[in-house]
Amino acid sequence: MYCYVDESGNTGLELFDKDQPILYYGVLSATVNLDIVAEPFLRDMRKKLGVARLHANQLGVAKLTEIAEPLTRFSKKKDLRFSLLRVAKQDHALISFFDQVFDSGMNKAVPWHHYFTPLRYVLLFKVCRLFDEKLASDVWMARREKNPAKCADMLISVCETMLDRVKFLPDLRSREVVSGALKWAIANPFDIQFGVGNHDSELQISPNLIGFQQVLQTISEESGARRRPVKRIIVDQQTEFNKAQAELAGWYRNLRGIKAPFGSGMPACDYSHVPEVPPTFKSSTDSAGLELVDITLWVSKRTLEHKSVSAELEKLWWTQSRRGREDEVSLAGLDARWRHLFDPPEPENPVPAEIERMLAELEEQRRLAVETL
Secondary structure, three states, rough: OOEEEEOOOOOOOOOOOOOOOEEEEEEEEEEOHHHHHHHHHHHHHHHHHHHOOOOOHHHHHHHHHHHHHHHHHHHHHHHHHEEEEEEEEHHHHHHHHHHHOOOOOOOOOOOOOOOOHHHHHHHHHHHHHHHHHHHHHHHHHHOOOOOHHHHHHHHHHHHHHHHHHHHHHHHHHHHHHHHHHHHHHHOOOHOOOOOOOOOHHHHHHHHHHHHHHHHHHHHHHHHHHHHHHOOOEEEEOOOOHHHHHHHHHHHHHOOOEEOOOOOOOOOEEEEEOOOOOOOEEEEEHHHHHHHHHHHHHHHHHHHHOOOOOOHHHHHHHHHHHHHOOOEOOOHHHHHHHHHHHHHHOOOOOOOHHHHHHHHHHHHHHHHHHHOOO
């Protein structure tokens, strides 16, 4: 299996550009090396349009429509599959805050089951009610801070502002858990380890690397589903994030073959089919596969942003994406996946005494952690 990866909407570590709120990754997979097999075909398409390379943003809807039908036929013949992955950048700032400050492994005022079970998503949505855009921006600045003392001061300021807003949460239990966690973080900011140590670790928390995790997971899942090993992963070359992407892919390769539970009621972490090959970074001017994924990603983005797309391009997109995958890192995506938690069925049997004791112990630990501040 050969995979070609492109991105769009890149603003790096700047998350609050109103014109580009979403980072997109497109993954085009094939059972043949498109850099070899598709090159003669694309050479004809370039000649037809009178261009040196097919760049969707430069060609636009009208020019791309002229070659959409042969592209669709080629896609069907070669069984090209397109997956679309997204990161909502401002949501990423809030989720990143939650995952660091409300991690029960770091924050002693957060009970284990409020982070390592699906209850974490209930708590996440409650915490996110306390943010406005200014506070979200402040949180992200603190998350990127490399000076530990300055980061601690910034984190304390954010948590104090949030603590003043806890009274607006709709239920007593949420107010108890959230206020306790914020008070503990204010008292122990260095234990939260909120900032980054250097520029390399700053890149690892960027939307680009969060999205690239989705890329690697998607490729792994497709490799397992199609029962085909990944022979090459071709990623569009750019200077800022390629090194960090290569490092992340190396971490995933080290986990290959591992299946690990995350927590009760949570999906397991399955690294069985992580690709053994490292990514190869190439310029789109040297890769027919990257030319193809650039076109479909451009069409997908226009479609999602409700911009005009011809019927011929819609057919091309559908042909490639109908057997692909789609996922996003966003509060809306999490809401769609976990909304059932807000209306659970009544239990048919009493809660087992052992679980009742465990929950009581966890609550006592939480209470003591807050009382001793």
